[in-house]
Amino acid sequence: MSVAVVGSGLAGFTAYQALRRGGLAPEEIAVFGTEDDPAGAFRRRAAAIRQRRMRSESDGHCLPATFPGLAARSALGRRSPAPLVASALDRYHPTLEEFLSHVERVRERSGWERSLHSGRIERVRAVDGGFELDGNGPFPHVLLAPGQPGLNVPEELRADPRVVHAYEQHEYARTVTVIGAGLAAATEWLNALEAGAEVVSVRRREPIRRTLNVPREYFSRRGLAEFHRLGADERAARLRTLLAPSYPRGAAWDEPLRRAAAEGRFRVESSLNGCEQVICATGFLCGFRHDAPLARLVDDHGLETVDTWIVVAADGTVPALTDATRTLALAGAPAQWAFPAADTLAGARYVGHGFLRRIKACRTR
């Protein structure tokens, strides 16, 4: 086998589909991961925050080409043009069920099981002929898609028995404080209000309101070309700005909050109060240091880093470990240096395309 994907979550799965589309057979690809279901981790988190719809739009899927997207498939399935019209108006957000059944269908027909090797890779080492993965290999081309390194709970709250992370299973107490200002926080405000709780939002800044995780031009070369031209410090600063918590605009979000505020059931405060439950909608641990295999990779090979990011090329490959004969690429959040929205499906697709191009250009493949 010439190609390995480390990580069997959605990022690895989406990149895998690009490889399959590029002509690689399942037997040519080894996927290392701990779960058969690529949507397993996502499914658990979505269930925890009771997510009903995807933030992504029609092309928020796992296939290598943007067409046909979920809107086209939904239109065919429902025999209605409504999803297409909604997509043209940027109003289409697939339901969670639609997305998960899409993942299931793609998994069944892509040969994923034949490529999957159960087990977590702890060490990636560059060797002659490619990369060794915990003694497996060597593989000339490796994509690291390790997923999120863990849930982020503020240091000062870790010992607080009232605390639960938004992405952990939980019910709602009578009085709830939600920490955070992103999509998970906004979802939890509405969940807790719907459950009859009195909700306090604690946040360091006012939420940014936008449809997608980052401004739309950063999903294409239009915004990325300028982003890639930035110097290291500027790019890190830009990333911090772009990755600030946000959630979509719209009455579906605002109206319940306005009503609850009028009833005295929702308010914003600057610090924790005496509530019964604290929900940390504070996302994930950020940076390669929180991911042991990535940290080892950086330390073993002296890879360039800036702040919490590993420096990667525009296509998500690690320059020091990529040449005409081998490729090491990152996918998911670790690839944000190349693609700010790398932790989205579009980001995984972007990295998958870049990885595939490298493999195809490799003279020893």
Add this chain to the structure above:
Amino acid sequence: MSYTLRGRIESRLAALLPVVAVACVLMAVMHRWWPVQAAGLMLAAGLALDVLVYDRVLRYQPAWASLPLGALELGILLGLMRVLGAMAPLWAALGLFAGGWLLAQLLGQAGFPLLRLGYAEEGGELGRVGLVAALAVAVALTGAGATAYAGRAPVVYLAAGVHQGPLVITRQEILVGDPGAIVRGGIVVRANDVTIRGVTVVGGDNGITVEGVRGTVLDGVSVSGAKLDGIEVQGAGIMIKDCTVDMHGNSLGKGIEISYNMGMGMSMVEGCTVVGGMEGITTHSSMTDIVHDRVSGTEMRGISVTEMSMGTVMDSEVSNALGIGIYCNDRSMCMIEHNTVVGTRPDVASGNPTRRGFAVLASFQSEADLRDNQLDSNPVPMGAVINSRIAATH
């Protein structure tokens, strides 16, 4: 989608390639230049908008924006074609544009993303395909342009002075009269794609006769002293622009008569001044638009649309006609809009009640739709006789 400038241009060129190919085929089959001209103008307008407007204004272009942007580009295309005098049938040009637009949407939303996996994230750039498309479009348009240039009609200049006619034109050409160039005895057009520009015709049976040919353009001609009709067109497609026809002293002739050319598509009489004669402008079994014309002092009718004709009389002025100003007759369908008809005289001597000074008259199973016409200063503003219908709105 967030296009890069290069992505916009490459996507446009690649999507336009089939349109250019169709235009070239149409040009070859129809021996008409307008399809390639239209495709070239579509390309030029689109590229100008891409570079000067879209790239600067639209950092992100949602799919729905294709509709208003398409309408904008269509408007610009039609404007350019009008300004440049492109002789395109309106519906055919609209069809070419609509087909091209639809194809561009299909390719942009489905075809290109399937062809090139990174299409969306690369801002619409197509790599080598884009380069090939650009070259192909350039080659096709240049080739078509060169072909059209090589096959263009020769220009014949008619020097100032009197030339004895009748002048019979038997090949495709552009006849341009120098100031003071006069043909005495009439001109007869017997070849397709003849343009006569700036020539004065005096006398002749008909001043200018056009029969059984296509693509004739009479531009800025002046006709007087014809024994029969000023300009006589039979079974021919024609565009007459900015002409002057003087029929004084010929009470039986028609200033401009266009007959039996239904199979030739739309003809047009635009910006002409006709004085005297039995009728100013007449159509028989014809689809002709009569626009921005001035007709005065006729002895039978000012403008006549008759014998199952379909046409528009618009923005024209008819004055001092005897009997009837504008006549829609014999199972014809007439759109009569924004015209002024003044001073129609009752034809008392005829004893015919339908000639008692109608500004507009529909007769014998005809249908006339009137809108925003000035008809007040006439003995009878409008009427419909013998199973005809006339509908007026303001």
